Amino acid sequence: MTKEQQTTPGGITRTVCACAFALFQLLSAETHASVKDQPTVRLAVVNTFGDNFSVRYFNGTVNAIAKSLDGRRLIVQLYNQDEYLKAAKENKFDLSIASSGLTAVMMGTLGGTPLLTLVHARTPNPNKANGGVIIANAKNGNINSIRDLKGKSLVVMSKKAFAGYMIPMHELERQGLNPENTFRSITEAREPMTRLAEKVRDNEFDVAFLASCVLENMEQEGTLKPNEIKVINPQNNADFYCQHSTELYPGWILSARSSLPATMVRKIVISLLEMPVGKSNGEYWTIANDYQEMNTLLRRMEQREFMERDIPWLIRRYKYYILSAVLFLLFILANWMYLAYAVRKLSFPEIG
Numbered sequence: 001m002t003k004e005q006q007t008t009p010g011g012i013t014r015t016v017c018a019c020a021f022a023l024f025q026l027l028s029a030e031t032h033a034s035v036k037d038q039p040t041v042r043l044a045v046v047n048t049f050g051d052n053f054s055v056r057y058f059n060g061t062v063n064a065i066a067k068s069l070d071g072r073r074l075i076v077q078l079y080n081q082d083e084y085l086k087a088a089k090e091n092k093f094d095l096s097i098a099s100s101g102l103t104a105v106m107m108g109t110l111g112g113t114p115l116l117t118l119v120h121a122r123t124p125n126p127n128k129a130n131g132g133v134i135i136a137n138a139k140n141g142n143i144n145s146i147r148d149l150k151g152k153s154l155v156v157m158s159k160k161a162f163a164g165y166m167i168p169m170h171e172l173e174r175q176g177l178n179p180e181n182t183f184r185s186i187t188e189a190r191e192p193m194t195r196l197a198e199k200v201r202d203n204e205f206d207v208a209f210l211a212s213c214v215l216e217n218m219e220q221e222g223t224l225k226p227n228e229i230k231v232i233n234p235q236n237n238a239d240f241y242c243q244h245s246t247e248l249y250p251g252w253i254l255s256a257r258s259s260l261p262a263t264m265v266r267k268i269v270i271s272l273l274e275m276p277v278g279k280s281n282g283e284y285w286t287i288a289n290d291y292q293e294m295n296t297l298l299r300r301m302e303q304r305e306f307m308e309r310d311i312p313w314l315i316r317r318y319k320y321y322i323l324s325a326v327l328f329l330l331f332i333l334a335n336w337m338y339l340a341y342a343v344r345k346l347s348f349p350e351i352g
Contacts, residue, residue: 040073044093047078050192068271081160094259100250101162118252121282122241127290129251131244132167133210134232152206154183163211171246213242250288
């Protein structure tokens with residue numbers, strides 16, 4: 001980092017918030033140190049938006065969960081989308097906060113229960129609180145519509161991201177494009193989406209996919225100016241006050257794995273429902289009750305197949321094909337044995 005970058009307001013904010021988040025993780029890991037021999041509760045948070053936003057957005061949630069754990073320690077761990085699915089497979093967390101789509105992918109293969117949905121002042125409807133944003137550099141006159149994306153370079157956080165990949169790709173397909181061959185290249189940066197916006201602003205890539213409200217958060221923090229980025233295929237929806245390029249889906253989900261006792265899950269849910277509305281973004285936990293369109297999108301995009309394809313997965317996925325193949329091979333073997341027996345009997349007739 002250069003000296004000039006270190007002295008910019010955005011750079012100072014980023015440094016302070018990163019330090020604050022590191023301290024936040026340390027404090028959460030050592031909650032109730034006097035009872036550190038008690039079992040821990042492990043909370044996974046998908047770090048889509050960057051450390052700055054995570055500090056502000058999830059601090060109240062983490063504190064509320066920690067107070068409801070009856071003396072257990074709370075350990076918070078950040079993951080990107082790929083790490084999150086791997087950690088779920090390895091049973092490395094008990095609770096998680098992730099997008100509704102990523103949560104559904106995880107639960108569809110590895111189990112879990114959705115509990116609550118997070119909304120805020122810009123996204124008050126829990127069933128329509130998350131969408132995708134397709135962005136380009138505001139000065140790029142060659143990209144003004146979905147059709148102009150053909151042959152351009154795209155950067156995404158991960159191909160497992162819900163709003164940051166699945167939803168925009170579904171929008172391309174909905175408008176008649178083939179997502180498989182629209183872009184010249186697709187790069188998985190595996191960095192928070194704030195960095196993707198910066199890469200497009202700095203002309204490292206032509207296009208990026210973001211989750212809704214990332215641009216507004218960056219402008220609020222001063223890390224992005226309103227005239228540096230433009231939104232492609234802008235949409236307007238009632239009760240949704242962030243720029244977006246796609247249809248809308250349920251907001252972020254708190255889910256629980258079976259490793260937590262049901263009584264503890266109940267206390268966590270009650271504590272979050274009673275949590276006061278956040279002062280900075282007006283965030284609070286509520287309940288979403290319409291996942292139909294999200295599930296339809298996931299089935300269409302076949303995103304559940306992004307899970308690691310080990311032998312048990314292959315057996316579950318293709319069990320009927322495997323069974324049919326085994327039966328066919330057994331039939332061929334039985335037929336061959338019968339023919340061999342018949343030929344031998346004709347060649348060597350019994351004497352007597």
